Amino acid sequence: MTLSEISGVWQRQWEEDPLGDAENADRTTLVLWIQTPSGIYVDLRLPQRSLDLPKMAVDPSAIVGKGVSCSNEDLMEVLSCQKSFAGILNYEHTNPDSCATIQSDNVLANLNHDGPIPLSTCAWHRMIDYQPPTGNPDIGVCCASGPMGADGSIDIRETGYDASYAEGWHRLPGTSNGPFMALELISEERKGYWVRAGNHFAYAVGRPKNNRLAEYNVSALKDLSETSAISITEKAAIIGSYVCVAGSIHEESGTWIIHHSTHPELIDCELAGSRESQTACSFLEWNTDELLEESLHGGNGSRLWKIVQLDGCEAPVKFRGR
Numbered sequence: 445m446t447l448s449e450i451s452g453v454w455q456r457q458w459e460e461d462p463l464g465d466a467e468n469a470d471r472t473t474l475v476l477w478i479q480t481p482s483g484i485y486v487d488l489r490l491p492q493r494s495l496d497l498p499k500m501a502v503d504p505s506a507i508v509g510k511g512v513s514c515s516n517e518d519l520m521e522v523l524s525c526q527k528s529f530a531g532i533l534n535y536e537h538t539n540p541d542s543c544a545t546i547q548s549d550n551v552l553a554n555l556n557h558d559g560p561i562p563l564s565t566c567a568w569h570r571m572i573d574y575q576p577p578t579g580n581p582d583i584g585v586c587c588a589s590g591p592m593g594a595d596g597s598i599d600i601r602e603t604g605y606d607a608s609y610a611e612g613w614h615r616l617p618g619t620s621n622g623p624f625m626a627l628e629l630i631s632e633e634r635k636g637y638w639v640r641a642g643n644h645f646a647y648a649v650g651r652p653k654n655n656r657l658a659e660y661n662v663s664a665l666k667d668l669s670e671t672s673a674i675s676i677t678e679k680a681a682i683i684g685s686y687v688c689v690a691g692s693i694h695e696e697s698g699t700w701i702i703h704h705s706t707h708p709e710l711i712d713c714e715l716a717g718s719r720e721s722q723t724a725c726s727f728l729e730w731n732t733d734e735l736l737e738e739s740l741h742g743g744n745g746s747r748l749w750k751i752v753q754l755d756g757c758e759a760p761v762k763f764r765g766r
Contacts, residue, residue, distance in 0.1 A: 480639050480753055488688050503707075560588050596619065629750075686706060700714055
């Protein structure tokens with residue numbers, strides 16, 4: 445058993461919540477789960493309303509985690525429905541004879557439990573969360589629902605450990621064998637994770653700790669009236685203080701282009717670029733052999749990242765300070 449079995453970039457195809465409600469299954473929310481063999485993962489979930497937002501002017505300084513640039517109530521309501529979380533995955537094979545979940549899900553029960561991704565239990569430990577965590581465990585029972593392609597692509601079914609929901613996932617071609625990268629933020633009073641699988645990446649930085657605004661549930665912000673103790677400016681600060689982006693790496697140019705983000709202003713920016721680039725969120729330098737320093741756009745400070753895994757790749761070599 446190894447986390448390599450489940451590593452790669454996964455895109456959700458559908459979600460039944462509750463289990464069996466196929467008629468109302470969600471097939472429009474963009475959900476990306478980038479998993480590394482180190483255990484570190486990043487998850488980004490953007491509903492259709494977020495994807496349909498008008499194109500905004502790029503603002504690479506939004507990578508800092510500041511309030512969203514437009515303090516508009518309609519925009520606040522859309523952004524408050526986004527989700528993202530990141531942390532560590534625990535993964536272990538599961539004995540079908542002792543798995544209560546398959547007794548409640550006939551589809552899961554009838555899959556090949558010894559296939560390329562056998563019946564397994566995944567526990568996603570959320571170290572950071574765009575929506576403050578409920579405290580409920582995030583555990584699913586997974587199993588391949590079809591054969592694996594030569595390019596590593598495969599479909600899996602995930603059923604909630606309590607059989608409350610089911611999801612279908614597809615692993616993108618060319619991501620199961622890496623290259624892999626996993627970095628952990630160590631320089632701020634908040635956690636962050638930066639991962640790569642194949643030519644895809646994701647980057648997530650949580651909200652600062654010991655901040656009074658952190659107590660609010662983001663999805664509840666749209667229900668707060670104008671007379672509440674929290675202003676629209678504070679709503680913007682709460683939403684904007686968490687950052688998650690995902691995109692692809694262009695090998696020829698070495699650029700890391702952001703395609704999806706909790707901050708619409710970051711779409712089409714370069715996550716890592718050169719000092720001369722006007723759309724680069726940051727540039728990287730070696731601090732030591734095990735640490736990378738990320739200097740943020742516009743002189744907005746820096747972040748120090750610990751290298752947890754570099755497998756089949758180097759750090760973004762175009763931007764190293766050596």
